[in-house]
Amino acid sequence: MELTVLGSSGSYGAPPASTCSGYLVRHGSTNIWVDCGNGTLANLARHIPIADLDGVVITHHHPDHSVDIYGLHVLWRYGLQREHLPLFAPAGVRSKLDALVDGDWGTTFDWIEVADGDKEHLGDIALRFSRTTHPANTVAVELSAAGRRMIYTSDTCSEWSPAEFGTGADLVVAEATYQRAVAHPPHLHYTAHDAGVRAREANAKRLMITHIWPMLDPAASVLEAEEAFGDRVTLATPHLSVHV
């Protein structure tokens, strides 16, 4: 599998990461767009023809993870004149996003509601979902193919762990919005320390941190995560691709 970061800015788009949460996961001929944060559709188009997309996962309705679904809808429906693109999302996402299109998604997407413990399949990639601890109905997602596993935490506070999917993932992409010294109450997100601790507890082989609050120094977040994880940590930056 290959993971390409499309956006990694925490909660709002700002330098250095600029675009909000979005990832392209590929294996074989399968292309999945995971989270449609603002700015990520344009970045996705730099990596694959959008017509080659096989499906979408939206982990929760918060705009920094979802709003670029509007652009995909317009392109898929009117530009490409395609329909029935699989879209996996937890309950409540569709109704929240209805306002983007006055409730008329037409037949652009096949909306597939997912919840804690659900297993799905899209082409060559298997998907599993776990409800995280975040105010919106949010799922983390595990993507696996050819014996390799990656976990994307989406948004969560420290009560949830990637170990919910079992230990030993090849890659954990963990949100790390805050740093220990600047964890804003209420605690709706991981700190970089939380990301490191949780990934270590889950025996992750590699850790990448993302969704960093733009006012923070990401290099300091990496150091904090590395100290807790006990190994090197990768910083998610747009257009970074890694093999899983």
Ligand SMILES: [Zn+2]
């Ligand atoms: Zn959120």
